Amino acid sequence: MVRCSNGLLGLLNAAVLVLSVVVLGGGIWLSHRATTTDCERFLERPAIALGVLLLALSLAGLAGALCRKSCLLWLYLLALFVLIVLLFAFTVFAFVVTNRGAGWVVSGRGYKEYRLGDYSTWLQRRVEDSGNWAKIRSCLQDGKVCGKLAARRETLGQFVAANLSPVESGCCKPPTGCNFTYQSETIWDKPPGFNSTTTDNPDCTTWSNDQTALCYDCQSCKAGVLANLKNDWKKIAMINIIFLIFLIIVYSVGCCAFRNNRRDNSNAYPAWK
Template structure:
């Protein structure tokens, strides 16, 4: 077996081992039927892990036993997966471009509006009222506000609230005249 085939076989064997946790995570997400927060990641993670597993297996078998057909299929499949992941990366950057933040006079924090985000993001979040309720339920179920309580454990008077440099999550969890996390 040629040196390049040995290197390709070793790299694909490592990739094969690394895809096992990805597939397991996807199947674990798929088994969590009640978790609304993981709904979007259920099958895409399992499918992506399965595709990576098959591509790595084809690359390993093709390189180890010098099967030219499998190596050619491996190269085309890997090119397609890389192109798909690059397209997903560009889409993610385009969708999340812009923060929606604007300065509020007399306040140390910034306000956030949906109009500052991409059109796709606005349509996705605001297009279906149930979707926003699902996002809100995920934040509430994640104990984010309780974790923020441990980081910023103080009673917020209205003056403190308006002059505090809070993150968007902190300002959503903390309200004037309440303890953070109790809102």
Template structure:
């Protein structure tokens, strides 16, 4: 029985360690939201799951050390719901970031992003005018576009240098007009007539050289936000899946050890009962 308690204690300690990458992933997404993505609600379930797992692991560790049956059963039930929540969270994250990717452009190293490539709940939320007003304001305040400028030996980069850059989805979608609009390069966030007709893309009319406007009202900017979010969430989801598999393994081990404890408790109780019946005079000592 002592060995089973030690095993449960080790499993709880390992579970506590597994809560750290989950919590770290949520904090990392929160920092990404503050800098580029600006979608600040999706990381909170991850943070809550990480903190809950950490607290539950400590409770289970205490229960195994002090042989507190109540804490151990509380730990098992709580772990079950945490695993279920993490499964639901991973499925949800993949579902809302499933569709959409950047499109390659001729003679450009960067990709361009189109809102029609995305669909589902997250696309509808980002497209909501009221929500996008807050989201675009956050992107503007992050100054991601104003940080795009580069110089080489004090000389601003040329158009060929810019076209050979691999821009982030936010930079490509929000800080410049779409390529098919036909605007000519002046600098990273300043574009003039390209000598041809402006394209039929509705974002062409939304583009502005006003540094407070740029393409923050464009559908390409919304698509860039979704692409950036998808990239961030896929990184975290890989870690979550690995952690989830390990949690299920640890849960099965802890459950088997707890059943072993219960069986040994029953065997001890049965042995004491038989001893009492075999030696009734022992009750008089």
């Protein structure tokens, strides 16, 4: 039983070690790319930090299990417990802040439109922060989302029947209520005499046929980004649940190994004495 629990803990931590090397290597690779975009810069630091954390945990677990160092194993279990608590808290938080918000069906359209006010206040504040939005806007431009939409060369009938993504719907075209005239996927003509006093929707005024501007600063674009974020966070939360189960199993095996190490040490002492 002693060797079994220690061996199993060592095997599990070996798997975590391999994972940490992959994550850490990916973060370092992103940081050294000559053509790194703002989106990739946003990912590199969390990837490196996560890789270092997993590497330290796996090495402590391996040393504690295979070398039967109770002090290392105790520190490992403490760090693992904190990680489980933090991961559980983040998972609950992700479900709470993404609970609100959904696309609105537009009559006669195959796509939905999105309103910023439908999402949680916490998410709204994140995208309305000028510094955050500048980075997100840069990511959208780097990803050429609207450029790919414009390359379709669809007729108006094909376009209105298309199932656009939230970002395409919110950032690459004006809201349907603006009643602009379709020229292409990303070019819409404003009606004669249009100005800020003829509409109560600020996105209609913000829209520009400049392909570097479009509706990137519209409320609908921010809402589209949050719709994508909501879907991504829910997927991450589901992955976190699976990872939590794995960590709880590792923690349970670690507790058994720690108890066995303590028992071995206490049994070995009288024999040595």
